[in-house]
Amino acid sequence: xxxVEQDPGPFNVPEGATVAFNCTYSNxxxxxxxxxxxxxxxxxxxxxxxxxxxxEDGRFTAQLNRASQYISLLIRDSKLSDSAxxxxxxxxxxxxxxxxxxxxxxxxxTIIP
Amino acid sequence: xxxxxxxxxxxxCKSGTSVKIECRSLDFQATTMFWYRQFPKQSLMLxxxxxxxxxxxxxxxxxxxxxxxxxxxxxxxxxxxxxAHPEDSSFYICSASLAPFLAATYEQYFGPGTRLTVT
Numbered sequence: 001x002x003x004v005e006q007d008p009g010p011f012n013v014p015e016g017a018t019v020a021f022n023c024t025y026s027n028x029x030x031x032x033x034x035x036x037x038x039x040x041x042x043x044x045x046x047x048x049x050x051x052x053x054x055x056e057d058g059r060f061t062a063q064l065n066r067a068s069q070y071i072s073l074l075i076r077d078s079k080l081s082d083s084a085x086x087x088x089x090x091x092x093x094x095x096x097x098x099x100x101x102x103x104x105x106x107x108x109x110t111i112i113p
Numbered sequence: 114x115x116x117x118x119x120x121x122x123x124x125x126c127k128s129g130t131s132v133k134i135e136c137r138s139l140d141f142q143a144t145t146m147f148w149y150r151q152f153p154k155q156s157l158m159l160x161x162x163x164x165x166x167x168x169x170x171x172x173x174x175x176x177x178x179x180x181x182x183x184x185x186x187x188x189x190x191x192x193x194x195x196x197a198h199p200e201d202s203s204f205y206i207c208s209a210s211l212a213p214f215l216a217a218t219y220e221q222y223f224g225p226g227t228r229l230t231v232t
Contacts, residue, residue, distance in 0.1 A: 034220065041204075041228070042225065042226070043206050043223040043224060043225050043226045044157065044206075044223050045223065046220055046221075046222065049220060087156070087157075100147070100159060100162065101147075101159070101221060103156045103157045104156060105155065105156040106156065
């Protein structure tokens with residue numbers, strides 16, 4: 001089983017729609033969770049950290065379900081600029097101190113005008 | 114947010130030569146920097162963790178003699194790909210981690226990446 005698993009997509013969604021991505025992780029001891037977005041041939045950029053209580057940042061909502069080891073990202077009122085690859089990222093708890101991150105392979109999203 | 118720069122942004126070199134890539138944290142001190150490699154349509158794969166003033170820790174399967182890492186200061190880490198071969202062609206990305214007392218979690222901020230092509 002992959003450490004971090006995501007549906008690779010692609011998701012082709014009309015502008016203005018709501019889209020949700022899911023991600024599962026294998027190590028129950030993981031403590032830090034993130035969503036990054038990566039544009040084609042660019043570096044990943046932190047979209048949001050994911051907290052146990054769930055958190056929202058504008059049109060983006062992230063949720064964490066520790067019991068199911070599941071993370072989600074919801075994008076409302078999608079914009080053309082949301083087209084990107086969304087990476088689910090989880091810390092590797094085997095290493096103390098500065099934590100290493102494990103990246104999912106990403107979910108490709110294209111917003112259609 | 115924290116800014117990380119990387120230089121060069123792209124490089125083409127001949128097989129057998131060495132290439133040095135620099136990673137700098139511009140507006141913060143990073144005790145730890147990470148070096149990743151990403152092949153087309155694949156996820157980022159961690160190559161090594163670099164701590165200022167100490168030897169880098171390499172991931173399994175990454176040759177430390179081929180990928181030399183130096184972290185001489187709190188704002189600069191370098192990766193040198195020695196005796197590069199075409200199979201080393203990839204997108205190399207560094208990241209820097211904010212110290213835990215500066216962020217709620219271990220967020221990493223990425224440099225813009227270096228696209229290496231070995232001919």
